Amino acid sequence: MQTSAHALELVEVEKQFGPVRAVDNVSFSVEKGEFFALLGPSGSGKTTLLRIIAGLESAGKGSVHIGGRDVTRKPPYARGIGMVFQDFLLFPHKTVGENISFPLKMKKMPAARQKEQLDWVLELVRMKGFEDRFPNQLSGGQKQRVALARGLVARPDILLLDEPLANLDRELRKEMEVEMRRFQAEIDIPFVYVTHNQEEALTLSNRVAVMKDGRFEQVGDKLELYEAPATAFVASFLGLNNTIVGQVTAQEGGLSTIDWKGIRLPVPTPEGVGVGDSVQYYLRSEKMHIGPLEDTPEGADATRLAARLRDIIFKGQYSDYFVIVENGEEMVISDVPDIKGITIGDQVAVSWLPEDGFAFAAKGDR
Amino acid sequence: MAAINSKDIVLRAIQVLLLVALYIFLYFPILFITYVSFVDNIIWPFPPEWTLKWYARLLSMSDFHVGLKNSVYIGLCTAVLSTLFATSAVIGLLKYRTRWRGPMILLYISPLFVPGLLIGISTLMFNANVLGMSGKLASAIVANTTEAIAFSFLVILAQLVRYDWRMDEAAMVFGARPAQVFREVTLPTIWPAILGAFLVSFILAFNNLEISFYNLGAIPTLPTIAWGTLRHGIKPELFALASVINLLVFSIIAGLFFLIQTGLVRFGYRGE
Numbered sequence: 001m002q003t004s005a006h007a008l009e010l011v012e013v014e015k016q017f018g019p020v021r022a023v024d025n026v027s028f029s030v031e032k033g034e035f036f037a038l039l040g041p042s043g044s045g046k047t048t049l050l051r052i053i054a055g056l057e058s059a060g061k062g063s064v065h066i067g068g069r070d071v072t073r074k075p076p077y078a079r080g081i082g083m084v085f086q087d088f089l090l091f092p093h094k095t096v097g098e099n100i101s102f103p104l105k106m107k108k109m110p111a112a113r114q115k116e117q118l119d120w121v122l123e124l125v126r127m128k129g130f131e132d133r134f135p136n137q138l139s140g141g142q143k144q145r146v147a148l149a150r151g152l153v154a155r156p157d158i159l160l161l162d163e164p165l166a167n168l169d170r171e172l173r174k175e176m177e178v179e180m181r182r183f184q185a186e187i188d189i190p191f192v193y194v195t196h197n198q199e200e201a202l203t204l205s206n207r208v209a210v211m212k213d214g215r216f217e218q219v220g221d222k223l224e225l226y227e228a229p230a231t232a233f234v235a236s237f238l239g240l241n242n243t244i245v246g247q248v249t250a251q252e253g254g255l256s257t258i259d260w261k262g263i264r265l266p267v268p269t270p271e272g273v274g275v276g277d278s279v280q281y282y283l284r285s286e287k288m289h290i291g292p293l294e295d296t297p298e299g300a301d302a303t304r305l306a307a308r309l310r311d312i313i314f315k316g317q318y319s320d321y322f323v324i325v326e327n328g329e330e331m332v333i334s335d336v337p338d339i340k341g342i343t344i345g346d347q348v349a350v351s352w353l354p355e356d357g358f359a360f361a362a363k364g365d366r
Numbered sequence: 367m368a369a370i371n372s373k374d375i376v377l378r379a380i381q382v383l384l385l386v387a388l389y390i391f392l393y394f395p396i397l398f399i400t401y402v403s404f405v406d407n408i409i410w411p412f413p414p415e416w417t418l419k420w421y422a423r424l425l426s427m428s429d430f431h432v433g434l435k436n437s438v439y440i441g442l443c444t445a446v447l448s449t450l451f452a453t454s455a456v457i458g459l460l461k462y463r464t465r466w467r468g469p470m471i472l473l474y475i476s477p478l479f480v481p482g483l484l485i486g487i488s489t490l491m492f493n494a495n496v497l498g499m500s501g502k503l504a505s506a507i508v509a510n511t512t513e514a515i516a517f518s519f520l521v522i523l524a525q526l527v528r529y530d531w532r533m534d535e536a537a538m539v540f541g542a543r544p545a546q547v548f549r550e551v552t553l554p555t556i557w558p559a560i561l562g563a564f565l566v567s568f569i570l571a572f573n574n575l576e577i578s579f580y581n582l583g584a585i586p587t588l589p590t591i592a593w594g595t596l597r598h599g600i601k602p603e604l605f606a607l608a609s610v611i612n613l614l615v616f617s618i619i620a621g622l623f624f625l626i627q628t629g630l631v632r633f634g635y636r637g638e
Contacts, residue, residue, distance in 0.1 A: 056535050076538040089536040093554045102550070106541035150540065 006065065007032045007190040008053065008158050013062035015048055015214075022048040024214035027062075030158070030190045030207075035181070037193045037201035037222075039237070040211030046194045049211070050160050053192065055079050067157040077106070082151035082159040082189075086166055088143045090135040096146050097131030103154040121149045124183060141172045148180070152187065161193045165200060177203050198238050202226065210234045232360040235282040242283035242331050245362060248275050255354060261327040265303055267359040278362035286334040287356040290321045293347045304351045307331070309344055323350055396612060403605035420606040430607065433586040440503065440587060441572035444510040448567040451511070452518035453560055456526050457552075461534075471523070477516040485513055486580035493581065506581040510571040517570060518563035525559030565622075569615060 006029040015023040022045045030036045038046040051057035053064055055076035063072040071079045082103070090099050100121060104114045122128045125145040135143060144164065151159050165173045181204060184191050195201050201208050202222050209219040210233070218230040229235035236243060244265065246258030256269040258279050267281045293306060307323035310330070319337040324330055333350055342348055403421070405414040424430055455474055459467055477485065489509035493499050529552075537551040538544075553560075571578075575589040582590065588611070592604055 054539050056539070076535070077541045077543055079539075081539060083536070083539045085532065085536055087532075089530070089532055091533065091537070091551055102537070102542075103540040105550075106546060154541070 006030065007034070007067060008192065009065040010049075010053070011063045011065070013049070013052060013064065014060045015045075015052060015057065016060050017048075021214050023052065023059075025062075026214070026216055028209060028216065028219055030192060032190055033184075033188045034207060035184050035191045035193065035205045037195060037205035037208045038211060039195055039198060039201040039208050041196055041237070044211040045214035046196075046211045047162060048214075050162055050192065050194045053158075054081060054083055054160055080154075080157050082154065082156035084147045084151045084159065084161040084164045086163045088135075088147040088167075090143060090146055090150070092135055094134075095131060096127065096133050096135070096138070099135065099146055100149045100153050102150060103156075107154060117153050117155075121153045124152070124186065125149045125179075140168055141176065144168060144172075144176055145179075148183065152183065152189065155187070156189060159189050159191050161191060163195055164193075165195075165197075173200075180204060202238075210237055212237075229282070229358055232280045232282070232362075235358045235360070239284070241285050242288075242357075244281040244283065244329075244357075246279060246281070248273060248277050248279055251275060256359070261329060263305065263325065263327050266354045267357060268355055270359045270361045273359075273361045279359050280362045281357050281359045283331075283352060283357040285320065285332045286318070288331075288333040288335070288350060288352040290323070290333045290335050290342070291349050291351075292342055293349050302351045302353055304349055307348055307350050309342060309346045309348045311344060312337075321348075323348060325350065399605050400609045400612065403602065403609045420602040421610075424603045424606045424610075427603065429586055429591050430588070430603075433588045433591040436503065436582075436585060437572050437587040437589070440507055440510060440574075440578060441568040443507045444514050444571035445564045445568035447507070447511045448514035448518045449560055449564045451515050452522050452563055453556075455515075455519055456522045460523075460526055460529070461531050471519075474519045475516045477513045478520075482513060482574065482576040485509060486577040489577070490580040503582070503585060506578045506585075506587075507571075509577045509581050510574055511567075513574075513577060514567035514570050517566050521563040521566055522556075522559045525562075526556055529556060565618060569618075573611070 009029040011027050013023055013026045014021070024045070026049060038049060040046045048057060052059050053066075055071065055074060055078075059072055063070055065071065066079055066081065091102065094102070097118060101114050101118050104117055109117070118131075119128075122131070125148055127142065127145050127149060130138070130142065130146075135146070138146065147164065151161075165176055168176060177200065180191075191205075193201070193204060205222055207220065208222045208225050210217045210225065212233050218225055218234045225234060226238055229238060244258075244260050244267075246260035246265065248256045249259050249264065250257045251269055251274070254269055255266045256273065256279065257264050257266055258281065260281075265281070267279060270279060273279060290309075305325050307325045309321060309323050311322040313320040313322070314337055315334075317337075318334045321333045321335060322330060323333065331350060401414075404416055404418070406417045406419070407415070452474075459470060464470075486509060489505065489512065493502075493505040493508070497505075499505050533551055533555070534547050537547045542550055573589060575593055578587050579590050579593070586594075588607065592607060595601055595604055
């Protein structure tokens with residue numbers, strides 16, 4: 001197998017914990033300079049997968065290649081990787097400088113080169129002057145930077161990040177997201193980033209793999225995932241916040257009509273779905289519009305529902321409008337704030353284009 | 367107001383009195399022994415006539431020299447062995463999760479529940495009848511180690527439950543081999559616990575009478591000599607010996623306290 005082209009390649013990796021298959025036949029590769037996100041809910045196997053790449057967990061089956069070398073049977077210290085841990089895991093008895101230089105010391109690098117690398121990485125993460133502090137004298141954001149610096153200092157073949165922003169507050173997280181993209185662009189080391197936060201994954205990465213039950217649901221460019229989710233799970237996980245489940249009553253052209261608790265809606269026909277089958281239809285709130293009931297819809301193809309406005313949550317550049325449609329179900333629409341004077345309790349019209357939503361054959365009953 | 371005040375004062379006085387009584391109860395015998403080791407005649411007269419002759423005599427008795435040497439030897443060997451065993455045991459139990467953890471912990475600390483006398487007699491019987499090595503320093507060391515492991519195990523366990531083993535994983539990812547992980551990350555964090563266990567084991571074995579006595583036969587240690595001497599009546603040299611040992615133990619503890627207070631050595635975890 002030719003693997004030398006990839007910075008990281010996993011081939012049919014499996015991991016079993018007792019009766020649970022934590023990682024199930026996963027194959028993917030990451031190229032040099034790429035920012036790759038492993039996105040999934042807790043228990044989806046993403047952290048196990050990362051630990052297998054790091055060598056902290058052994059792969060039951062399959063192989064792991066880093067920089068073209070087969071490292072499947074190699075211990076963590078022989079893999080040439082860097083890692084950033086969720087709780088930072090800085091060594092409490094070592095100074096910032098000693099913490100960051102640790103990988104270099106383990107490589108027995110000459111002191112002068114160590115100093116050089118340390119200066120470079122301190123510059124990169126903007127932590128110059130903190131070398132002699134101890135980790136307990138740092139703020140959360142500073143610890144984060146030190147953890148990143150320690151991961152990058154030896155210029156590893158790949159940097160693994162295990163939910164590194166999960167313990168930071170929102171402000172700091174935004175700041176670190178920007179910083180991390182900057183580091184990554186500057187140093188050309190591929191990042192593999194584990195997170196359960198879809199926003200983080202979409203903000204930071206080039207490519208995203210969505211994981212569920214140890215399997216990849218979809219791997220691809222982040223825009224591709226966002227614009228064309230392959231499965232119902234991906235659609236729901238990537239923030240498609242309106243879920244509509246109904247039975248197909250008629251089909252015409254590319255569209256099926258579904259019965260959603262008494263409301264008939266046109267949706268794109270999912271593959272292999274006929275009359276009588278159940279369909280899950282996901283609508284992204286920002287693709288929908290809201291307006292006064294008497295407004296005319298913007299297009300003839302638009303689906304239009306009458307609804308009662310229950311609440312408005314102001315979010316800054318847009319607002320979330322919560323409405324109750326005629327069958328009693330709730331929908332959320334993100335639109336510009338302050339639309340034509342509609343207020344809570346008003347009768348409103350909600351509209352969208354059928355092809356802006358994603359329809360999937362529903363698994364199981366319903 | 368005044369009534370409450372006087373009631374407070376009475377209460378306070380009782381508290382102080384109780385505390386003083388407690389300290390006298392605890393420390394008077396020790397202080398008394400130190401006192402009598404410096405006086406010419408322990409029965410009377412008062413004021414006492416100070417003397418160092420008991421210490422001089424203690425120094426000149428060759429039994430005590432041999433005994434001291436043996437005691438230190440037993441103490442050191444026991445401390446080294448039990449610390450090694452206990453450290454490995456605790457690390458193994460904490461690092462590698464097993465459902466036998468509970469029973470294994472119980473097994474390690476079970477010597478605590480066995481009277482020292484029984485440990486002494488049973489190891490004597492085992493060593494003499496099965497191994498054919500009675501009356502040797504080595505068998506006293508092994509027997510003392512049995513008991514000291516239990517204490518060391520508890521001391522180390524109490525500290526190491528706080529240690530985050532993912533720290534070891536982090537070190538390993540950054541290129542540290544297992545031995546380097548231990549030297550660079552684990553040991554610098556847990557060494558105070560190990561030192562504590564070492565000192566406790568040393569003091570236990572150094573002062574031990576009943577375990578050592580049965581295993582040593584004719585070989586003297588400080589406690590066995592003291593025990594033997596008692597049969598010929600209480601001699602002031604014994605008080606001098608007791609004072610010296612007390613001073614030794616006290617200075618070890620005082621030394622540790624000094625190191626902690628001055629921050630010359632950082633004990634334990636520089637937590638997050």
